[in-house]
Amino acid sequence: MDPLNTDLKKEQILSAANTIRWDLGMDFHDTVIESIYEDASRIARKSVKQKGDKGAYSMDLKIDRIVTSKWLGFPLMFVMLAVVFWLTIAGANYPSAMLSAFLIDYLHPVLNHAAASIQMPWWLAGVLIDGAYLSMAWVISVMLPPMAIFFPLFTLLEDLGYLPRVAFNMDSLFRKAGAHGKQALSMSMGFGCNAAGVIAARVIDSPRERLIAIITNNFSLCNGRWPTQILIATIFIGSVVPAQIAGLASAGAVVFVAVLGIVFSLVVSWGLSKSVLRGEASAFSLELPPYRPPRILQTIYTSMIDRTIFVLWRAIVFAIPAGIVIWLVANIHIGDLSIAQHFIDWSNPFALVFGLNGVILLAYIIAIPANEIVIPTILMLTVLNSGLSGMGAGSGVMFELDSTADTASILHAGGWTLLTGVNLMLFSLLHNPCSTTIYTIYKETNSVKWTVISTFLPILLGLAVCFFTTQIWFMIMG
Amino acid sequence: MKIPFILEIQPGAMLIIGLLLMLLMFWIFWPKRGLLALLSKLKINNQRVHLEDALKFLFDCEYKNTICNVNSIAGNLNINMEQASRLVERLISMGLITMNDEAIRLTDTGRSNSLRVIRVHRVWEKYLADETSMAPADWHNEADRLEHFVTVEDTEKLAAQMGHPVYDPHGDPIPTIDGELPSPKGKPLNQMKAGESGVIIHIEDEPKYIYEQLVVQGLYPGMQVYVIHVIENKITFAANGEEYTFTPLFAAHLTVELLSDKAPEKQKHDLLSSLSMGEEAEIAGISPHCRGQQRRRLMDLGIVPGSLIAAEIKSASGDPVGYRVMGTTIGIRKQQAEQIFIHRKKENHYESNE
Numbered sequence: 001m002d003p004l005n006t007d008l009k010k011e012q013i014l015s016a017a018n019t020i021r022w023d024l025g026m027d028f029h030d031t032v033i034e035s036i037y038e039d040a041s042r043i044a045r046k047s048v049k050q051k052g053d054k055g056a057y058s059m060d061l062k063i064d065r066i067v068t069s070k071w072l073g074f075p076l077m078f079v080m081l082a083v084v085f086w087l088t089i090a091g092a093n094y095p096s097a098m099l100s101a102f103l104i105d106y107l108h109p110v111l112n113h114a115a116a117s118i119q120m121p122w123w124l125a126g127v128l129i130d131g132a133y134l135s136m137a138w139v140i141s142v143m144l145p146p147m148a149i150f151f152p153l154f155t156l157l158e159d160l161g162y163l164p165r166v167a168f169n170m171d172s173l174f175r176k177a178g179a180h181g182k183q184a185l186s187m188s189m190g191f192g193c194n195a196a197g198v199i200a201a202r203v204i205d206s207p208r209e210r211l212i213a214i215i216t217n218n219f220s221l222c223n224g225r226w227p228t229q230i231l232i233a234t235i236f237i238g239s240v241v242p243a244q245i246a247g248l249a250s251a252g253a254v255v256f257v258a259v260l261g262i263v264f265s266l267v268v269s270w271g272l273s274k275s276v277l278r279g280e281a282s283a284f285s286l287e288l289p290p291y292r293p294p295r296i297l298q299t300i301y302t303s304m305i306d307r308t309i310f311v312l313w314r315a316i317v318f319a320i321p322a323g324i325v326i327w328l329v330a331n332i333h334i335g336d337l338s339i340a341q342h343f344i345d346w347s348n349p350f351a352l353v354f355g356l357n358g359v360i361l362l363a364y365i366i367a368i369p370a371n372e373i374v375i376p377t378i379l380m381l382t383v384l385n386s387g388l389s390g391m392g393a394g395s396g397v398m399f400e401l402d403s404t405a406d407t408a409s410i411l412h413a414g415g416w417t418l419l420t421g422v423n424l425m426l427f428s429l430l431h432n433p434c435s436t437t438i439y440t441i442y443k444e445t446n447s448v449k450w451t452v453i454s455t456f457l458p459i460l461l462g463l464a465v466c467f468f469t470t471q472i473w474f475m476i477m478g
Numbered sequence: 479m480k481i482p483f484i485l486e487i488q489p490g491a492m493l494i495i496g497l498l499l500m501l502l503m504f505w506i507f508w509p510k511r512g513l514l515a516l517l518s519k520l521k522i523n524n525q526r527v528h529l530e531d532a533l534k535f536l537f538d539c540e541y542k543n544t545i546c547n548v549n550s551i552a553g554n555l556n557i558n559m560e561q562a563s564r565l566v567e568r569l570i571s572m573g574l575i576t577m578n579d580e581a582i583r584l585t586d587t588g589r590s591n592s593l594r595v596i597r598v599h600r601v602w603e604k605y606l607a608d609e610t611s612m613a614p615a616d617w618h619n620e621a622d623r624l625e626h627f628v629t630v631e632d633t634e635k636l637a638a639q640m641g642h643p644v645y646d647p648h649g650d651p652i653p654t655i656d657g658e659l660p661s662p663k664g665k666p667l668n669q670m671k672a673g674e675s676g677v678i679i680h681i682e683d684e685p686k687y688i689y690e691q692l693v694v695q696g697l698y699p700g701m702q703v704y705v706i707h708v709i710e711n712k713i714t715f716a717a718n719g720e721e722y723t724f725t726p727l728f729a730a731h732l733t734v735e736l737l738s739d740k741a742p743e744k745q746k747h748d749l750l751s752s753l754s755m756g757e758e759a760e761i762a763g764i765s766p767h768c769r770g771q772q773r774r775r776l777m778d779l780g781i782v783p784g785s786l787i788a789a790e791i792k793s794a795s796g797d798p799v800g801y802r803v804m805g806t807t808i809g810i811r812k813q814q815a816e817q818i819f820i821h822r823k824k825e826n827h828y829e830s831n832e
Contacts, residue, residue, distance in 0.1 A: 015654075015656075015658070018644070018654055018658065019660065021644045022644055022645075022651055022660045025645075025679075026645045026649060026679075026699060026700060027700055027766075030764075030773075030777070033777045033778075033782060034777075034782045034783055034784075037780065037782045037784075037785065038782075038784065041785075060807075061790060061791070064790070064791045064800070064807075065791060068791050068792065068793050068794050068800075069794065070794055070796075073793070073794030074794055167809075168793045168798065168800065168809045169793050169794040169795065170795075171793060171795070171797070171798050171809065171811070172793065172795035172796065172797050172798075173795070175797070175811060181798070181809070205775070206771070208611065275508075278611075278612075279606075279610045279611060279612050280610060280611065281609050281610050281611055281770065281771050282611040282771075282772070283770075283771040283772035283775050284772070284798075284810070284811050284813075284814060285775050285776065285779060285808055285809065285810060285814075286798065286808065286809030286810075287779075287806065287807075287808055287809075288791075288800050288806075288807040288808065288809055289806075289807075349484050349485055350484065352485055353484055353485070353492070464496075464500065467496050468493070468496060471489045471492045471493045471496065472489075472493070474489035474492075475489045475490060475493070
């Protein structure tokens with residue numbers, strides 16, 4: 001056939017098709033979907049027989065009437081989530097201690113000895129063992145157990161069909177903030193791990209609400225930050241109240257920070273939906289699937305592989321280079337002082353305006369791979385900077401102390417006050433997400449713009465909150 | 479050690495400095511009115527905007543068979559006569575228009591140029607209406623702003639993404655890439671006679687204040703209208719069970735395609751949001767105000783005319799409500815449930831509840 005002729009025909013067909021489409025009018029897409037449904041339901045009526053469905057469904061309805069009832073809905077939800085968090089925190093202590101005893105207390109000195117026996121240069125041993133290995137070991141021992149408990153529990157609730165009901169109940173609150181009810185789920189997931197929370201935002205199918213959920217996930221106080229909050233609250237808040245209520249006061253302070261995080265998450269969601277995300281597409285619908293017995297083994301397997309190992313792997317990948325950097329800044333000297341000390345001296349005046357100090361700023365920069373290593377880094381840097389002798393494990397070697405009182409004495413020696421403690425707690429809530437989360441945000445949004453916004457927005461908020469806290473504090477304290 | 483200067487500032491002064499800094503940031507980043515937004519507006523090339531707007535206007539006159547002169551260009555573009563005549567001279571020198579006596583006509587090149595601008599405008603309007611959550615009254619203005627600096631390639635990519643739409647959200651046909659456009663259909667509402675019925679196929683989006691009022695009144699393309707009576711300076715018609723009375727000036731902004739075979743629907747639809755728990759109804763349709771992704775989603779879930787829907791559970795806070803449709807339960811917010819029309823069944827069968 002003549003190719004020119006076929007081309008001509010093709011043109012004619014296309015232009016004919018176009019003319020017809022104009023005649024079809026505006027709502028022909030609707031007509032197509034309607035006729036598909038009509039056909040489908042006609043076929044289904046002819047060939048599908050239903051039996052027993054009604055009974056099973058009425059059971060679902062009964063459960064739904066309870067878990068979504070006006071009086072029982074919210075209390076049930078809080079109890080359920082509290083149990084999950086309690087199991088996570090209480091259950092993770094023991095395996096964490098074991099992992100840390102093995103990887104840090106046992107294996108780390110063994111490796112150091114081995115390096116010495118093969119006469120490895122001290123700087124190479126420092127970079128590899130005190131830097132890279134220690135940081136990786138730390139991340140594994142503090143991150144793995146809570147995640148290995150939290151994720152399967154959370155996934156079980158999801159599999160059971162309960163979580164969609166939480167979203168259903170919480171939706172009106174999130175709707176007022178311009179967000180999606182399912183953000184309640186990604187937010188709760190964020191209390192376990194922000195990277196997993198960001199991934200969990202996939203369940204939100206509306207582009208605008210999904211972005212909001214991703215950007216604000218960092219305001220959920222993650223597993224890596226709870227220990228920091230508890231430690232600092234015990235040392236600084238607990239010590240200013242009478243001893244009988246010290247425990248209560250510090251626990252209250254930690255809960256206050258976590259609730260503040262939720263408030264920030266809602267307020268920022270509202271702000272985003274009214275400003276930068278105003279025009280983004282938005283759609284709402286929430287499937288309420290039938291309840292079913294959870295598939296326990298499958299759930300544990302998938303939550304371990306998809307969430308725990310996945311997040312842990314990303315954390316390790318970032319922890320190794322960061323460990324090297326941590327060791328190097330503490331050990332490379334320019335003049336008399338190490339790079340770390342130069343930075344701390346230089347940034348101290350600036351940091352003091354925000355009620356923080358140079359050590360904290362540096363720790364948050366170099367401990368970016370995981371919030372879990374912020375406190376060990378702060379301790380190491382404080383010892384390094386204030387030249388405390390007989391403390392710590394050597395420059396560039398992160399450490400933690402078993403006794404809270406010893407930790408407190410190091411921090412007091414570093415010049416910390418109650419104000420520093422309060423600001424650290426605030427800054428720990430409001431700062432950039434860890435590098436694992438940042439990378440995950442980039443992967444999920446595929447956009448540099450949103451990644452940059454999610455990274456710097458919390459820092460700006462954190463600095464602003466610390467600044468005003470500090471200056472008002474100074475005004476009142478005179 | 480010397481105390482750094484920054485630490486010597488009094489906390490009170492510091493607080494004021496902090497507040498000022500925050501204000502400054504707000505002023506810079508505030509959407510639409512902030513410094514950044516203003517700077518980006520400055521970048522727009524005014525000359526190109528005027529040229530393209532004039533071409534669009536000229537094509538519109540040609541399409542509607544009205545005469546166009548320098549005066550009407552000045553009026554439409556909101557510029558003075560001097561600017562308008564300079565603009566016309568420029569268009570003539572570019573070979574895009576010809577002028578006979580007073581009447582201005584497009585040349586073939588001018589026509590294909592203006593069709594290109596119109597295509598870009600309408601494709602973007604369609605995009606803004608369907609793929610963003612921008613308010614209906616803003617579609618036209620935003621597209622007016624965008625059409626002058628988006629590229630033809632980007633627009634074509636966008637059109638392909640949306641499945642090559644042929645109508646914009648106001649019911650105007652979108653010209654093809656080759657510049658084809660169907661001849662106008664229907665007639666303005668002010669020319670209809672009492673007893674005639676039809677479907678709104680187009681709502682004129684200029685001038686803006688009239689368009690906005692029509693939208694606020696709840697009129698949309700695809701709506702059935704039935705003219706009740708026409709007297710001098712007043713036309714009264716029914717649409718979706720409501721009665722409207724317009725002056726001919728307003729009515730002329732609605733284009734209606736006459737229906738002869740279909741009996742007009744006079745009954746007003748009930749809304750899904752009015753169902754009480756346990757009540758079942760048949761879906762009559764989804765309001766055209768519910769567009770794009772949200773509409774597709776609802777239809778995918780089985781919310782199509784004819785299917786049965788029942789309100790089942792209320793969330794702990796009262797909104798959203800879980801509806802049972804096609805064997806599954808879906809939570810739908812009140813705002814969306816108010817855009818879904820239903821037919822109530824004659825006898826309501828209540829299940830036991832609460």
